[in-house]
Structures are given as C-alpha cells and as structure tokens.
Amino acid sequence: MSDAFRSEDMADSAAVQRLLEAVDLPIGRWDRQARLTFCNPPYLRWAKRSAQDLLGYTLAELFGPDAWARARDAFAQAFNGQVADYERLLTHLHPPRWGRVQVFPERTAQGEIVAVYTIAFDIHNDVVLAEALRRSNWMLEQHMRNAPWGVVETDGDLRVTRWSPAAEALLGYSSEQSLGLACLDRGVSLDELAGWQGVLQSIRAGELQSTVVQRPHQRPDGQNIWTEWTLSALRDPAGSMVSLLCFVRDVSDQVRRQARLLREAEYDALTGVLSRRAIMQRLDAALERRQPGELLAVCFVDLDGFKPVNDRLGHHEGDRLLKHVAQALAASVRGDDVVGRLGGDEFVVVGLLRSERDAERLAEKLVHAVRKASENTHAQVLVTASVGVAMVPQHASNNFDLLQRADDAMYVAKRGGKNRWAICQNPEPQATPLLVTPAWE
Numbered sequence: 001m002s003d004a005f006r007s008e009d010m011a012d013s014a015a016v017q018r019l020l021e022a023v024d025l026p027i028g029r030w031d032r033q034a035r036l037t038f039c040n041p042p043y044l045r046w047a048k049r050s051a052q053d054l055l056g057y058t059l060a061e062l063f064g065p066d067a068w069a070r071a072r073d074a075f076a077q078a079f080n081g082q083v084a085d086y087e088r089l090l091t092h093l094h095p096p097r098w099g100r101v102q103v104f105p106e107r108t109a110q111g112e113i114v115a116v117y118t119i120a121f122d123i124h125n126d127v128v129l130a131e132a133l134r135r136s137n138w139m140l141e142q143h144m145r146n147a148p149w150g151v152v153e154t155d156g157d158l159r160v161t162r163w164s165p166a167a168e169a170l171l172g173y174s175s176e177q178s179l180g181l182a183c184l185d186r187g188v189s190l191d192e193l194a195g196w197q198g199v200l201q202s203i204r205a206g207e208l209q210s211t212v213v214q215r216p217h218q219r220p221d222g223q224n225i226w227t228e229w230t231l232s233a234l235r236d237p238a239g240s241m242v243s244l245l246c247f248v249r250d251v252s253d254q255v256r257r258q259a260r261l262l263r264e265a266e267y268d269a270l271t272g273v274l275s276r277r278a279i280m281q282r283l284d285a286a287l288e289r290r291q292p293g294e295l296l297a298v299c300f301v302d303l304d305g306f307k308p309v310n311d312r313l314g315h316h317e318g319d320r321l322l323k324h325v326a327q328a329l330a331a332s333v334r335g336d337d338v339v340g341r342l343g344g345d346e347f348v349v350v351g352l353l354r355s356e357r358d359a360e361r362l363a364e365k366l367v368h369a370v371r372k373a374s375e376n377t378h379a380q381v382l383v384t385a386s387v388g389v390a391m392v393p394q395h396a397s398n399n400f401d402l403l404q405r406a407d408d409a410m411y412v413a414k415r416g417g418k419n420r421w422a423i424c425q426n427p428e429p430q431a432t433p434l435l436v437t438p439a440w441e
Contacts, residue, residue, distance in 0.1 A: 025119050029117050031115050036055055059071055070086050078104055083103070086101055098127035102121070149248060150164055151248075153243060154243065154244045159182050171187060185197060185200075188217065192216060199211060203244065225250050266278040270323065279348050283403070295391050296353075299348065300410040301385050302346050302347075304384040304385060304386055324376070325347070333349055333351060333362070337351035337352075349366060362389075363423070366385060367419065367420060386410050386411075386418050388407060388410025389422070389423045390403075
C-alpha cells in the first residue's frame with residue numbers, strides 16, 4: 001500500500017482500507033486534534049494535493065480558518081458519538097464549488113472514539129439551483145408585495161394560502177382574517193353571489209382554466225367598489241386543481257366611466273331623452289318583443305315654427321325649448337313607452353298599444369304637449385308639432401319602413417295645416433294618410 005494511506009493510528013483492517021479506497025467519494029480520517037491521518041485516492045483528486053502535503057495537517061492548516069469554523073461543530077458532534085454534517089464553499093477548487101461533508105465517529109473495540117471520518121459530496125448544482133429558486137421566489141414575493149394589484153392564492157379547496165398587502169388594502173380584510181379560510185365570496189352581494197360561486201366551481205371542476213370577472217365588492221367599512229378578478233388555475237397531471245391564483249384590482253373609476261359613456265351614447269346630451277341610436281335599438285327590441293295581436297306604434301314628431309325661435313331669440317332659447325318639449329313628450333307617454341330625439345327638432349315616440357284608437361289618443365296627447373310646452377316657454381313665438389303615426393303590423397314589418405311610414409304621415413299633417421296628427425292608412429308610400437285636426441282648433 002502506498003505511504004499515502006499508511007498511518008500508525010489506523011485501527012481499520014486491511015479490508016476496510018481497501019473499501020475506503022474503492023469508494024468514489026473523498027474520504028478522510030481525522031484524529032482528535034483534527035489532523036488528517038488517512039485519505040483515499042478521490043480525496044487526493046478532490047484536494048488537488050499530494051498525500052505528503054495533506055497527511056498530518058489540521059483542517060484549518062489545509063483549508064483555512066473559515067473552513068474549520070464551518071466544520072468545528074460537526075466534528076464536535078462526531079467526537080461525541082453522533083453523525084453530523086455541514087456545508088461549505090470549497091474555495092480550494094477552481095472555480096469554487098459547494099460541498100456537503102458528513103462526519104461520523106470511529107470507535108475502537110472498547111467503544112472509545114479515537115477519530116472521525118469525513119465524506120464529501122458535491123452539491124454545487126443543488127445549491128445553485130436552490131439559491132436560484134430562493135431568489136426567484138424572493139423576487140416573486142417582492143413583486144407580489146409591491147404590485148398595485150392585490151394577489152390572492154388558494155389551495156385546491158379554495159382556502160386562502162396567500163393574501164398580499166395590496167389585497168388587504170383593496171378588499172379591506174387582513175391576511176390574519178383571510179389565511180386558511182374559504183372566503184373568496186366575502187363582500188359579494190346576494191345578487192352577485194350565485195354567479196360568482198358558479199365561476200369558482202367551474203374553474204375548480206376544470207370547466208374553465210382561467211377567466212376575468214368584474215363584480216361589485218363591499219368592504220367591511222361599508223364602502224362599495226367595483227373589482228376585477230383575473231383567475232388562473234394550476235392543476236396536477238390528473239387535472240385536479242391544486243392552486244388558484246387571483247389578481248384583483250379596483251376598477252371603480254373604469255366602471256363609472258363606462259357607465260357615463262354608455263349613458264352619453266344612449267341619451268341625447270341636450271334633452272335627456274334617448275339618442276337616435278338608442279331609440280332605433282329600442283324599436284328593434286320592441287319589434288322582437290311584440291306578441292301576436294299587439295300593436296306597435298311609432299309617432300314621428302316634428303316641430304312647427306321652431307326656426308323663428310332660433311332666429312329671433314337665439315340658439316340658447318331654442319335649446320331651452322327643445323329641453324322643455326322633450327320633457328313634455330316624456331310626461332305624456334306611459335311608463336313602457338319610450339321617447340327619443342332623432343336630431344334637430346325631430347322626436348320619435350315608440351309604444352306597444354292595444355288598438356288603433358290608443359295610437360290616436362297618444363298622437364293627440366303629443367300634439368297637445370308640444371303646444372303647451374311652447375306656450376309655457378316662449379309666449380311670443382308659438383311652436384307646435386306635426387305628428388305622423390305608423391303601426392305594425394298594419395303599415396310595416398321592420399324598423400326602417402315603420403319609421404318611413406310615420407315620417408310620410410307627419411308630412412301629411414304638416415301639409416294639412418300643422419299642429420295636428422295623421423295616421424298612415426296603407427303601407428304603400430303613395431297612399432294618403434288619415435288626417436285629423438285636434439279638437440281645440
């Protein structure tokens with residue numbers, strides 16, 4: 001055997017020495033002064049030194065005080081009869097690598113501990129990967145803590161496992177009040193509860209993988225906000241949900257802005273009645289909703305003598321009159337009827353009626369309402385209305401033809417002297433509508 005492996009203090013048999021030499025891991029034997037008394041061939045390769053440069057030297061002398069500081073406690077445990085281990089960066093390697101060193105005692109036949117053995121394992125890749133994962137998790141945690149969105153995570157049973165500070169600030173509940181609880185439906189109104197729970201169960205069952213939901217949320221302080229939840233499920237190979245990641249943000253301003261834009265698109269900015277687009281949509285909806293036997297009437301209202309108001313009194317007064325006319329028309333109809341402004345001084349009223357006589361009464365009320373609105377607004381300039389009426393199914397079957405027939409009938413009323421209404425009598429454009437003069441003239 002080479003001098004590299006001889007030691008007068010060795011208590012092992014030749015068979016044990018051969019075994020230690022055959023193991024493809026660095027193995028060293030250290031006496032009670034932490035001097036190296038034996039090492040196998042892999043230890044020489046690992047230490048990158050010859051046996052003469054290693055044997056008889058302490059661990060601190062061989063690898064420095066920092067190495068001994070890392071090993072001291074494990075050596076002490078081994079000399080007390082325990083198996084211990086420690087990790088350190090092996091700086092004698094180039095480039096340095098992380099290793100784990102296991103330390104275990106050597107006992108004589110009488111049970112006395114006379115030395116310890118060390119076995120070194122290369123764990124560099126594991127340490128690097130673990131550090132990368134730790135740093136990645138740390139960065140993710142910092143991002144989640146600092147993100148403007150609240151972060152909520154649950155397990156497969158929808159119990160909360162993460163509740164970020166932003167989620168606390170946004171939803172009003174602390175992490176202590178949330179962790180471990182199945183509380184994603186907290187703050188949801190009764191009207192929204194069934195739909196929200198349905199979404200969660202669909203994700204949990206695998207019917208949805210991810211989705212975005214906007215819903216109102218009531219904070220514990222009573223404040224109501226609109227929230228947007230981005231939900232994404234993590235599943236195991238069998239398809240079962242193991243985690244649900246939720247990003248939640250406050251979209252109250254966005255919802256209010258959308259509602260305002262929708263209202264502006266639906267209602268005429270000047271008069272407050274329905275806009276041209278909205279009245280046509282309501283007309284389409286009424287045509288679809290109409291049941292057999294029901295009569296759908298469209299009244300086309302055009303003001304008579306409106307231009308002189310603008311010319312003599314100014315556009316400001318003209319706008320004021322249009323507002324009053326719109327209010328008067330809206331006050332003249334039933335709750336289910338709708339009033340809209342097509343533009344300029346043209347208005348439309350849509351209603352589901354029971355008979356043609358009801359359509360006549362409605363047209364007469366509209367004519368009267370416009371005249372009274374004008375008298376109450378500008379006594380010096382009288383504005384009246386010419387109203388044309390067309391109905392489904394008598395005169396048309398679609399919104400365009402229906403509006404056209406009502407417009408034709410309105411012009412008949414104008415030609416008949418204005419301040420009156422006329423009902424279309426035939427779907428043919430050339431037909432002459434029925435002309436009626438209001439009773440008060």
